[in-house]
Amino acid sequence: MKSIKTWILVGFASLLLVACGQGGGGSGSKKSKTLDNTKKAGFVKCGVSQGLPGFSNADASGNWSGIDVDVCRAVAAAVLGDADKVKYTPLSAAERFTALTSGEIDVLARNTTWTLSRDADIGLTFVGVNFYDGQGFMVRKNSGINSVNDFRDGISACTNTGTTTELNMRDFFNSKNIKYEPIAFEKADEVVQAYDAGRCDTYTTDKSGLAAQRTKLSAPDDHKVLPETISKEPLGPVVRQGDSVWEDIVRWSLNTMIEAEEYGVNSSNASSLKESDNPAIKRLVGAEGELGAAFGLDNDWSLRIIEQVGNYGESYKKHIADTGILPNRGPNELWTKGGILYVPPAR
Amino acid sequence: MNLKKLNIENKKIRDFIPQALTVLALLSVIFYFATNAQINMGNRGISFGFGFLSQEASFDIAFSLIEFDGSYSYGRAFLVGLLNTILVSIIGIFLATIIGVIVGVARLSSNYLIAKTAEWYVEIFRNIPLILQIFFWYFAALRALPSPENAINFYDISYLTIKGWYIPKFVWTNFDIFFYSLILAFISIYFLNRYAKKQREEFGKILPTFTLSLGILISIPLLSFLLLGVSLSFNYPELKQLSETSYTYVNGVSIIPELIALALALSMYTATFIAENVRAGVMGVGKGQKEAAASIGLNKGQILKLVVMPQALRIIIPPTTNQYLNLTKNSSLAAAIAYPDMVLVFAKTALMQTGRAIEIISITMLTYLSLSISISILMNWYNKKMAIKEK
Numbered sequence: 001m002k003s004i005k006t007w008i009l010v011g012f013a014s015l016l017l018v019a020c021g022q023g024g025g026g027s028g029s030k031k032s033k034t035l036d037n038t039k040k041a042g043f044v045k046c047g048v049s050q051g052l053p054g055f056s057n058a059d060a061s062g063n064w065s066g067i068d069v070d071v072c073r074a075v076a077a078a079v080l081g082d083a084d085k086v087k088y089t090p091l092s093a094a095e096r097f098t099a100l101t102s103g104e105i106d107v108l109a110r111n112t113t114w115t116l117s118r119d120a121d122i123g124l125t126f127v128g129v130n131f132y133d134g135q136g137f138m139v140r141k142n143s144g145i146n147s148v149n150d151f152r153d154g155i156s157a158c159t160n161t162g163t164t165t166e167l168n169m170r171d172f173f174n175s176k177n178i179k180y181e182p183i184a185f186e187k188a189d190e191v192v193q194a195y196d197a198g199r200c201d202t203y204t205t206d207k208s209g210l211a212a213q214r215t216k217l218s219a220p221d222d223h224k225v226l227p228e229t230i231s232k233e234p235l236g237p238v239v240r241q242g243d244s245v246w247e248d249i250v251r252w253s254l255n256t257m258i259e260a261e262e263y264g265v266n267s268s269n270a271s272s273l274k275e276s277d278n279p280a281i282k283r284l285v286g287a288e289g290e291l292g293a294a295f296g297l298d299n300d301w302s303l304r305i306i307e308q309v310g311n312y313g314e315s316y317k318k319h320i321a322d323t324g325i326l327p328n329r330g331p332n333e334l335w336t337k338g339g340i341l342y343v344p345p346a347r
Numbered sequence: 348m349n350l351k352k353l354n355i356e357n358k359k360i361r362d363f364i365p366q367a368l369t370v371l372a373l374l375s376v377i378f379y380f381a382t383n384a385q386i387n388m389g390n391r392g393i394s395f396g397f398g399f400l401s402q403e404a405s406f407d408i409a410f411s412l413i414e415f416d417g418s419y420s421y422g423r424a425f426l427v428g429l430l431n432t433i434l435v436s437i438i439g440i441f442l443a444t445i446i447g448v449i450v451g452v453a454r455l456s457s458n459y460l461i462a463k464t465a466e467w468y469v470e471i472f473r474n475i476p477l478i479l480q481i482f483f484w485y486f487a488a489l490r491a492l493p494s495p496e497n498a499i500n501f502y503d504i505s506y507l508t509i510k511g512w513y514i515p516k517f518v519w520t521n522f523d524i525f526f527y528s529l530i531l532a533f534i535s536i537y538f539l540n541r542y543a544k545k546q547r548e549e550f551g552k553i554l555p556t557f558t559l560s561l562g563i564l565i566s567i568p569l570l571s572f573l574l575l576g577v578s579l580s581f582n583y584p585e586l587k588q589l590s591e592t593s594y595t596y597v598n599g600v601s602i603i604p605e606l607i608a609l610a611l612a613l614s615m616y617t618a619t620f621i622a623e624n625v626r627a628g629v630m631g632v633g634k635g636q637k638e639a640a641a642s643i644g645l646n647k648g649q650i651l652k653l654v655v656m657p658q659a660l661r662i663i664i665p666p667t668t669n670q671y672l673n674l675t676k677n678s679s680l681a682a683a684i685a686y687p688d689m690v691l692v693f694a695k696t697a698l699m700q701t702g703r704a705i706e707i708i709s710i711t712m713l714t715y716l717s718l719s720i721s722i723s724i725l726m727n728w729y730n731k732k733m734a735i736k737e738k
Contacts, residue, residue, distance in 0.1 A: 093699060094696075097702055098704045122703075140593070142592050143589075143591055144590050144591030145591075152590070153587075154587055154597055155589055162696050170405060181409050182407045182409050183685050184409075184696065185685045186691070190683065190684070193486055197486070197490045199509055199604065201595075
């Protein structure tokens with residue numbers, strides 16, 4: 001009897017093996033697998049932050065909003081015709097790239113800094129910049145610190161782990177020859193709590209992040225952000241390497257929003273501008289040319305983005321300016337108005 | 348050669364084939380997963396390799412037992428994290444054992460108040476998730492600590508603040524000689540005990556081993572101070588002003604609050620389970636054993652040491668080994684409160700900066716496995732030593 005049992009066991013083991021052998025490994029195809037899968041699933045798989053006001057933040061009923069969220073909404077509007085068809089996955093800084101490369105998400109719109117090593121080394125492609133940021137420091141107002149030059153040896157600095165922030169902080173303190181105590185938390189909420197409790201003397205992250213997180217402190221008015229910016233932080237959406245069609249869709253969804261602002265096309269006037277005299281505007285609202293065909297979309301893809309999500313200026317105003325996070329657009333103004341937002345023409 | 352041996356009728360071969368096939372199937376599954384990972388990584392343009400371990404880490408770590416800053420390699424950062432994990436595990440195991448034994452014995456106390464307090468302690472601390480306890484100690488209990496300028500002052504040599512516990516720094520001269528003198532003392536104690544055992548067994552003489560050992564442990568290192576030029580001085584922490592309203596202590600050693608909170612949470616939680624093991628162990632020794640021991644004239648201390656404990660330990664050690672392993676593995680929750688253990692430094696920060704998920708997670712898992720197995724081996728050895736030897 002015993003031997004019969006063991007043979008049955010072997011039978012199961014071999015069955016398992018055969019079953020595994022049939023499950024195929026992913027293979028790169030010339031067509032856009034991500035686009036096909038997205039259409040089949042009926043929603044865009046979008047990775048966002050665990051809650052950063054203005055960029056990606058969920059309200060009490062679980063609705064996500066923010067300028068990062070709007071990138072995903074734009075992609076959904078372009079590909080699926082409905083900006084609401086997005087499935088959001090909140091990710092920590094440490095999880096985000098793995099989630100993207102493993103296919104759990106297809107677009108990462110999570111205030112992620114574009115750097116050489118991330119772009120070239122780990123199978124990711126950055127498609128553009130939707131926010132030009134820079135790292136700064138927040139301190140208590142009553143500390144008498146008015147500039148980074150007032151920092152002294154022994155200062156303790158709280159920040160997030162696994163971000164460029166942690167590296168910039170070291171570069172900065174080393175260049176100033178200041179000894180410091182780095183306290184790196186995994187989640188932004190815990191950084192805020194620790195800073196609020198007095199565990200650290202300064203809180204450093206991207207300035208937009210500081211402005212947003214300040215609202216979560218027990219007494220926001222007792223704190224201020226120092227004027228200096230110690231790094232360049234171009235934040236933008238990321239896709240997996242190897243699907244150039246999908247990459248183009250995400251890139252041009254973002255570019256469309258910026259270009260629409262440049263030509264004064266917004267969510268309320270977009271459809272009426274089909275009759276515009278300006279060919280650039282007509283291309284933008286799908287009344288001229290066949291631009292969508294290049295990535296397998298219909299011609300109204302860009303019109304849907306503008307109508308359902310709005311142009312970049314509307315998105316910025318709604319999420320960043322009107323919420324009091326950063327009312328002044330600074331570098332995130334159009335190139336025609338003194339900023340550095342400049343996208344290639346859609347033609 | 349006997350052909351029958353290679354026949355399927357042969358029972359040995361019949362038993363062997365299924366086992367071999369199972370092993371083969373298992374290996375194939377592992378091979379399949381490895382190849383699959385490799386193909387998919389290739390498709391996504393991710394390379395595989397451990398070369399990153401020698402690259403510059405370029406991030407700093409707040410608390411390290413060995414010298415470290417961002418100019419060292421990722422390999423070194425891994426070592427810092429590993430040592431921090433080992434440190435908090437050792438502190439945790441040490442405290443958990445002490446608290447566990449005290450509470451376990453207290454639960455058996457005939458004093459109603461003591462027994463009930465111990466029972467409440469066990470029921471409360473083992474039924475709250477560990478991560479919440481860690482948050483409690485870090486964000487609630489330590490938050491109540493004062494800022495450095497109002498520190499809780501221990502006789503001007505040590506200060507407890509929200510930024511950490513500052514203690515004097517030991518400054519040794521000729522530390523190596525002191526270290527050797529300690530080793531010498533331990534060797535002497537070992538031989539003393541062997542000699543005492545021989546005396547007891549052969550001549551029935553009982554030497555005051557404990558007092559003698561203590562004497563040796565104190566006198567030999569003391570001699571190294573007096574005769575061999577070993578000396579020790581202290582750097583006391585000093586208050587330093589950072590800005591108009593913020594202060595810190597310099598010159599001393601800072602024990603960061605993250606370590607204190609984590610060690611407290613881990614030991615308070617694990618101690619509840621150890622306390623139950625201790626209670627089970629002591630209750631598992633029959634009443635008759637104690638009575639029999641008393642009847643042959645052993646005193647209370649001897650009964651505990653020679654009769655009750657050896658038998659109780661047999662029951663206590665195996666489940667306590669599990670608790671030690673749990674504590675070590677639970678220390679990986681450190682990341683939540685920024686204690687730079689192996690998970691935070693290596694499996695999160697280094698993983699993020701390099702993007703080498705498969706390599707780093709594999710290394711981390713293998714390291715935890717080795718740590719746990721080492722503890723198991725050590726405890727199994729101790730268990731064997733304590734087991735009743737049948738003569």
